[in-house]
Amino acid sequence: DAGVIQSPRHEVTEMGQxxxxxxxxxxxxxxxxxxxxxxxxxxxxxxxxxNNVPIDDSGMPEDRFSAKMPNAxxxxxxxxxSEPRDSAVYFCASSFGSGGQYFGPGTRLTVL
Amino acid sequence: GQQLNQSPQSMxxxxxxDVSMNCTSSSIFNTWLWYKQDPGEGPVLLIALYKAxxxxxxxxxxxxxxxxxxxxxxxxxxxxxxxxxxxxxAGQRNNDMRFGAGTRLTVKP
Numbered sequence: 269d270a271g272v273i274q275s276p277r278h279e280v281t282e283m284g285q286x287x288x289x290x291x292x293x294x295x296x297x298x299x300x301x302x303x304x305x306x307x308x309x310x311x312x313x314x315x316x317x318x319n320n321v322p323i324d325d326s327g328m329p330e331d332r333f334s335a336k337m338p339n340a341x342x343x344x345x346x347x348x349x350s351e352p353r354d355s356a357v358y359f360c361a362s363s364f365g366s367g368g369q370y371f372g373p374g375t376r377l378t379v380l
Numbered sequence: 381g382q383q384l385n386q387s388p389q390s391m392x393x394x395x396x397x398d399v400s401m402n403c404t405s406s407s408i409f410n411t412w413l414w415y416k417q418d419p420g421e422g423p424v425l426l427i428a429l430y431k432a433x434x435x436x437x438x439x440x441x442x443x444x445x446x447x448x449x450x451x452x453x454x455x456x457x458x459x460x461x462x463x464x465x466x467x468x469x470a471g472q473r474n475n476d477m478r479f480g481a482g483t484r485l486t487v488k489p
Binding site: 272299301310311313316318323324359361363366367368369370371372373374 | 410411413415420421422423424425428468472474475476477478479480481482
């Protein structure tokens with residue numbers, strides 16, 4: 269299995285621009301999670317989906333952040349407009365049921 | 381949300397030594413997990429524990445799910461240079477998972 273796939277691996281953008289991060293979960297997994305990792309706050313859960321339906325988005329920082337999962341093999345996390353404080357590594361993870369979560373390699377976002 | 385207290389923050393050890401790290405929480409979890417993260421990569425699942433009191437091994441790694449369901453430890457025996465990295469504990473209740481701040485392990489050859 270290829271594991272969780274994320275793209276791009278690195279993104280550098282200017283403040284105010286729209287950013288879209290992409291994720292392909294492991295085939296057969298029914299849960300998908302988006303996390304953000306920073307030095308200050310560590311790993312934070314932003315939102316998770318079950319069978320493509322958003323279950324808990326209480327970790328999403330504000331309305332500038334949105335996530336979608338149009339089908340079982342694809343999810344996006346969008347930031348519009350981006351701000352420098354959004355700079356972080358964003359991870360996507362997937363799991364089957366309540367089993368262990370498997371993480372992708374992450375997208376390192378830098379907002380100038 | 382609730383935070384996990386992971387200790388120590390960092391460890392500097394000699395190759396061949398054993399390592400122990402632990403995680404505690406004020407909340408009960410149904411599952412405890414341990415992950416390792418290498419630079420520029422995502423966390424990799426090492427061990428998952430599903431029952432209070434469970435002791436599980438994976439090669440040189442051994443982890444236990446505390447009886448109170450509020451703590452877990454990870455031991456690494458006979459450390460080798462490739463054990464270097466950041467180790468995270470995670471407590472999970474349903475699908476809400478919280479992470480510790482990590483233990484940064486350095487192994488000197």
